[in-house]
Amino acid sequence: METPCFMPVGTLGTVKGITAAQLGDTGARMVLANTYHLHLQPGEGIVAEAGGLHRFMGWDGPLLTDSGGYQVFSLGDINRINDEGVTFRSPRDGRRIELTPERAMAIQMDLGADVAMAFDQCPPHPASEAEVAAACRRTHSWLERCIASHTRPDQALFGIVQGGCFPGLRAESARVVASMDLPGIAVGGVSVGEPVEAMHRILRQVGPLLPEERPHYLMGVGSLPEMALAVAQGFDLFDCVLPTRLGRHGAALVGGERWNLRNARFRHDHQPLDASCPCPACRQHSRAYLHHLIRAEEMLGKVLLSLHNITHLVRFTRAMARAIREGCFAEGFAPWEAQSPAAHTW
RNA sequence: GCGGGCGUCGCCAAGUGGUUAAGGCAGCGGCUUGUGGCGCCGCCAUUCGGGGGUUCGAAUCCCCUCGCUCGCC
Numbered sequence: 001m002e003t004p005c006f007m008p009v010g011t012l013g014t015v016k017g018i019t020a021a022q023l024g025d026t027g028a029r030m031v032l033a034n035t036y037h038l039h040l041q042p043g044e045g046i047v048a049e050a051g052g053l054h055r056f057m058g059w060d061g062p063l064l065t066d067s068g069g070y071q072v073f074s075l076g077d078i079n080r081i082n083d084e085g086v087t088f089r090s091p092r093d094g095r096r097i098e099l100t101p102e103r104a105m106a107i108q109m110d111l112g113a114d115v116a117m118a119f120d121q122c123p124p125h126p127a128s129e130a131e132v133a134a135a136c137r138r139t140h141s142w143l144e145r146c147i148a149s150h151t152r153p154d155q156a157l158f159g160i161v162q163g164g165c166f167p168g169l170r171a172e173s174a175r176v177v178a179s180m181d182l183p184g185i186a187v188g189g190v191s192v193g194e195p196v197e198a199m200h201r202i203l204r205q206v207g208p209l210l211p212e213e214r215p216h217y218l219m220g221v222g223s224l225p226e227m228a229l230a231v232a233q234g235f236d237l238f239d240c241v242l243p244t245r246l247g248r249h250g251a252a253l254v255g256g257e258r259w260n261l262r263n264a265r266f267r268h269d270h271q272p273l274d275a276s277c278p279c280p281a282c283r284q285h286s287r288a289y290l291h292h293l294i295r296a297e298e299m300l301g302k303v304l305l306s307l308h309n310i311t312h313l314v315r316f317t318r319a320m321a322r323a324i325r326e327g328c329f330a331e332g333f334a335p336w337e338a339q340s341p342a343a344h345t346w
Numbered sequence: 347g348c349g350g351g352c353g354u355c356g357c358c359a360a361g362u363g364g365u366u367a368a369g370g371c372a373g374c375g376g377c378u379u380g381u382g383g384c385g386c387c388g389c390c391a392u393u394c395g396g397g398g399g400u401u402c403g404a405a406u407c408c409c410c411u412c413g414c415u416c417g418c419c
Contacts, residue, residue: 066380186380191379192380240380246378263375264375299383
């Protein structure tokens, strides 16, 4: 794959106040939705009843569902975890829910996205090598069960490499997952609180270990420098909450920087946020207006900044794709690797 | 005019003689990486309406003064 792709996240069948049509206008090609959240509400039965997730949420482009493995560990109140699966209490109504590889596959098949993700165990960042090794073994055995129970031929299944910050475990996990002959491979267990240098080391190590002909998906990563670094290491696909979460919190990505639109310096700034950007926020509104909307806690401000930030990341991935096609990726984007401030050349 | 009450950060508000004057809101800035529009973290009164006393020590006690407020004329 030579076209890096960024996926905005549509947890609940919307991207936080943005319609599918608006999302399409940003240039985003693929959307990630969430098995965990959709299972809790409204439930995969309702989605299946609607004719699948595409029709339910009004998005007819490519769609990927995360398996819920990460959310169970990061959001859930876990009661029990063993080789069989995970039992946790629903934060919504307190009922006990059991998620196993088979169950995660059944739910994702009901949801009907184009890509389903394997059910994995994502250990939290400060974890011992023994703990991470156990999570890897479990993730690998769960992957076999996911493959065995995933029977929907019109849906791809991606495996997930774990291994934390331990090179030996990463190498072993990459070998095991690559051997399964799946249509795509993801690297998980990054951006879970580890230092950025640790993530960079993992990317440099694991990227080259993955089969070149199959898409590499780096889960949860969406800062510009890290996407560029990952693309340099062969990754193609990213998802991240950052553009929309930053937008909701009043921040905009402009020229490789992060601006807090709440800041008083924008109060009298009547020029466009980013004159080079084609998004609705930049085309039709000023920094002062966006500042006002954010200060007034107006939802429109959050939506406009989210649209802008998604557009920004999509433009960035497209610029990288063009650079790869034209054979000048290293000159244009390698500066990111060294954290160079000169990177805004696209 | 007489009598009572009150004046502590832009706003609300603790504190009623003892180390560097709580807290909330607002303000100023920061954080957010396989999504709860959640949340978290810094910074924000050398000074208590003003002036003068008493005291080792005063936002706290006394005197004068200014302002607001309630009641009575």
